[in-house]
Amino acid sequence: xxxxxxxxxxxxxxxxxxxxxxxxxxxxxxxxxxxxxxxxxxxxxxxxxxxxxxxxxxxxxxxxxxxxxxxxxxxxxxxxxxxxxxxxxxxxxxxxxxxxxxxxxxxxxxxxxxxxxxxxxxxxxxxxxxxxxxxxxxxxxxxxxxxxxxxxxxxxxxxxxxxxxxxxxxxxxxxxxxxxxxxxxxxxxxxxxxxxxxxxxxxxxxxxxxxxxxxxxxxxxxxxxxxxxxxxxxxxxxxxxxxxxxxxxxxxxxxxxxxxxxxxxxxx
Ligand SMILES: C[S@@+](CC[C@H](N)C(=O)[O-])C[C@H]1O[C@@H](n2cnc3c(N)ncnc32)[C@H](O)[C@@H]1O
Numbered sequence: 001x002x003x004x005x006x007x008x009x010x011x012x013x014x015x016x017x018x019x020x021x022x023x024x025x026x027x028x029x030x031x032x033x034x035x036x037x038x039x040x041x042x043x044x045x046x047x048x049x050x051x052x053x054x055x056x057x058x059x060x061x062x063x064x065x066x067x068x069x070x071x072x073x074x075x076x077x078x079x080x081x082x083x084x085x086x087x088x089x090x091x092x093x094x095x096x097x098x099x100x101x102x103x104x105x106x107x108x109x110x111x112x113x114x115x116x117x118x119x120x121x122x123x124x125x126x127x128x129x130x131x132x133x134x135x136x137x138x139x140x141x142x143x144x145x146x147x148x149x150x151x152x153x154x155x156x157x158x159x160x161x162x163x164x165x166x167x168x169x170x171x172x173x174x175x176x177x178x179x180x181x182x183x184x185x186x187x188x189x190x191x192x193x194x195x196x197x198x199x200x201x202x203x204x205x206x207x208x209x210x211x212x213x214x215x216x217x218x219x220x221x222x223x224x225x226x227x228x229x230x231x232x233x234x235x236x237x238x239x240x241x242x243x244x245x246x247x248x249x250x251x252x253x254x255x256x257x258x259x260x261x262x263x264x265x266x267x268x
Contacts, residue, residue, distance in 0.1 A: 080096065223235070
């Protein structure tokens with residue numbers, strides 16, 4: 001019995017330790033994106049050696065043994081493949097399905113999400129969850145003295161990182177939604193996406209239903225950086241004051257972001 005208890009205790013210690021160091025996985029991913037490791041391998045079109053990866057990194061003093069440790073970790077996490085020839089030749093590192101989504105600019109890339117998540121301004125509020133429970137309020141305002149939208153309107157890097165991350169995840173989820181949600185858009189001729197970010201959601205709807213006139217509505221600093229989409233007009237404003245008229249309103253936010261930023265979209 002005592003040994004069973006000791007075994008259970010040990011298992012718990014291991015599991016909690018793994019959870020604690022979950023941060024390492026996240027930071028190793030950030031490092032891979034920052035150094036464009038997947039893009040470097042991808043540019044060769046085949047698995048490559050450590051020295052080839054190192055020569056693709058934009059630095060005159062790359063520490064190859066440090067790189068080896070990061071690559072070993074990412075291989076262990078099944079982010080990259082590694083193949084060592086039986087004749088003792090150099091290990092070659094290649095891409096798999098996971099590392100393909102770590103290539104920038106590729107269809108299905110989720111690098112923008114990783115970049116946003118590790119922006120120091122967006123990391124800081126995670127330290128404030130306990131404080132939010134004790135005192136109420138939002139983690140973001142406790143960390144920065146203002147809400148995300150205010151900071152983004154003053155900080156172009158936060159604005160870009162956040163908007164691009166939203167656009168990247170929206171493209172993936174909207175395509176999945178549209179492939180299953182068949183009839184809802186058939187009878188409307190105009191659609192406004194309220195708090196639509198850079199307009200990717202409504203652009204996907206209009207792409208699938210070209211007769212719909214799409215309106216993307218968001219704060220001025222967001223629509224100012226939005227790309228042009230055929231059939232979509234961008235309108236800047238504050239949804240708590242007024243929103244553009246349309247046959248239907250579309251809204252999409254993440255429950256996680258609601259917890260994190262204390263979004264008050266539907267309560268007001
Ligand atoms: C979590 S993001 C979601 C973006 C987009 N709907 C998507 O799914 O990718 C929330 C959006 O709400 C916008 N937002 C916040 N407050 C707003 C307001 N008062 N009026 C209009 N948009 C607002 C932000 O600028 C941001 O683009």
